[in-house]
Amino acid sequence: MKILIVGAGFAGSVCARELAESGHNILVVDRRDHIAGNAYDVKDVHDILIHQYGPHIFHTNSERIFNYLSQFTQWRPYEHRVRGVVNGQEYPFPVNRDTLNQLYDLDLSEEQAAEYFEKVREPKEKVLTSEDVVLNSVGRDLYEKFFLNYTKKQWGLDPSQLKAGVAARIPTRTNTDDRYFTDTYQAMPLHGYTAMFENMLEHPNITVKLSTDYKDLLAQGVEYDHLIYTGCIDEFYDYKFGKLPYRSLRFEHQHLENTEQYQSVGTINYPNDFEFTRITEFKHLTGQQHPATSIVREYPTAEGDPYYPIPRDENEALFKKYKSLADCEKNVTFVGRLAEYRYYNMDQVVGAALNAVDKILERK
Ligand code: FAD
Ligand code: UDP
Numbered sequence: 001m002k003i004l005i006v007g008a009g010f011a012g013s014v015c016a017r018e019l020a021e022s023g024h025n026i027l028v029v030d031r032r033d034h035i036a037g038n039a040y041d042v043k044d045v046h047d048i049l050i051h052q053y054g055p056h057i058f059h060t061n062s063e064r065i066f067n068y069l070s071q072f073t074q075w076r077p078y079e080h081r082v083r084g085v086v087n088g089q090e091y092p093f094p095v096n097r098d099t100l101n102q103l104y105d106l107d108l109s110e111e112q113a114a115e116y117f118e119k120v121r122e123p124k125e126k127v128l129t130s131e132d133v134v135l136n137s138v139g140r141d142l143y144e145k146f147f148l149n150y151t152k153k154q155w156g157l158d159p160s161q162l163k164a165g166v167a168a169r170i171p172t173r174t175n176t177d178d179r180y181f182t183d184t185y186q187a188m189p190l191h192g193y194t195a196m197f198e199n200m201l202e203h204p205n206i207t208v209k210l211s212t213d214y215k216d217l218l219a220q221g222v223e224y225d226h227l228i229y230t231g232c233i234d235e236f237y238d239y240k241f242g243k244l245p246y247r248s249l250r251f252e253h254q255h256l257e258n259t260e261q262y263q264s265v266g267t268i269n270y271p272n273d274f275e276f277t278r279i280t281e282f283k284h285l286t287g288q289q290h291p292a293t294s295i296v297r298e299y300p301t302a303e304g305d306p307y308y309p310i311p312r313d314e315n316e317a318l319f320k321k322y323k324s325l326a327d328c329e330k331n332v333t334f335v336g337r338l339a340e341y342r343y344y345n346m347d348q349v350v351g352a353a354l355n356a357v358d359k360i361l362e363r364k
Contacts, residue, residue, distance in 0.1 A: 007230030009037020011336030060347035130167035150271035246306030
């Protein structure tokens with residue numbers, strides 16, 4: 001089969017490789033001038049490896065997905081740590097026992113920390129929104145200090161307007177584990193994401209065409225037996241039911257000369273100050289040694305490239321209208337964060353792409 005794949009991110013590249021291995025002829029097209037989608041990393045002009053579209057930390061509990069990607073990269077073990085600034089002080093985040101002890105000048109044991117959360121939490125019969133999730137687990141004061149304003153900034157919405165799944169990404173801990181993730185596999189591609197994608201796409205059956213919109217290719221009469229689409233689903237259908245909201249970010253990259261280390265951990269969150277949500281210093285993530293450093297600040301915006309689907313009932317209802325059209329397509333597969341309108345992490349996109357390929361191969 002001749003297969004056209006729109007998008008060279010995780011979704012498109014995994015599909016490309018798998019279908020190429022099965023002997024199909026693959027053309028991958030991306031409108032950007034690079035592969036790797038939002039996971040793209042590149043050396044900046046000061047020779048520091050940065051993530052152009054914000055910090056990407058790989059983590060998964062799936063041995064299958066970790067082994068799959070291990071065909072294309074070696075790894076550098078890395079456990080991400082985040083601290084949240086409240087009233088000018090940095091605290092471990094997600095909230096753990098040390099956060100409580102430092103914030104309230106306490107000396108709680110693990111058991112006492114559990115009792116503390118039990119005392120301050122506002123139990124909810126139904127946990128439907130992100131506000132419910134946080135109040136139900138840590139109560140109002142921690143909600144207001146760490147979650148309320150960060151969420152308003154990140155999404156332009158109150159936590160009560162967002163589905164539970166958004167805040168449920170963040171655990172609450174009674175121990176002193178200060179890792180952001182607790183997955184079995186936590187690592188960064190040793191030579192970066194872009195190098196991993198280069199290996200994935202390096203196959204005699206794969207051609208990659210960059211800086212090209214697939215609609216231009218269609219206009220030029222490109223032919224295919226099957227299309228895999230990883231862009232925004234509403235755009236595919238020319239917004240016929242209206243625009244699906246996606247949240248965007250403006251990334252402000254900065255290089256700091258004569259600063260070997262800017263901050264104590266990979267990412268520092270600023271829930272209550274500034275217009276950006278967080279600052280990431282890449283050298284923590286990549287392990288690169290360099291006498292200077294590079295950081296990025298993330299400013300959430302309503303307009304701009306689509307980065308996040310916005311999990312709300314009304315958006316999901318609109319998505320379903322598009323999905324009902326997608327389900328009727330015989331020769332088109334929709335996969336990935338934008339096409340499925342799902343708040344996927346990278347590993348989940350790899351899993352979704354592998355499943356999508358299985359379905360295509362079964363059907364043909
Ligand atoms: P994308 O990477 O968005 O790829 C889609 C591609 O399709 C794009 O390159 C786009 O240019 C192309 N395209 C769209 N329409 C067209 C068209 N008409 N013609 C041609 N090309 C087109 N996940 C984690 O697991 N860990 C993290 O730490 C993490 N951090 C993140 C931080 C930020 C700031 C963001 C935004 C995301 C983060 N993610 C993280 C999520 C991760 O980026 C995504 O899960 C993953 O990159 C999605 O891959 P994808 O292939 O579905 O989409
Ligand atoms: N969040 C918050 N305060 C923080 C960090 C996260 O309120 O300091 C909430 C916020 O709503 C955010 C969500 O938890 O959008 C998920 O956070 P995560 O770090 O997983 O977001 P991502 O890395 O995907 O942007």
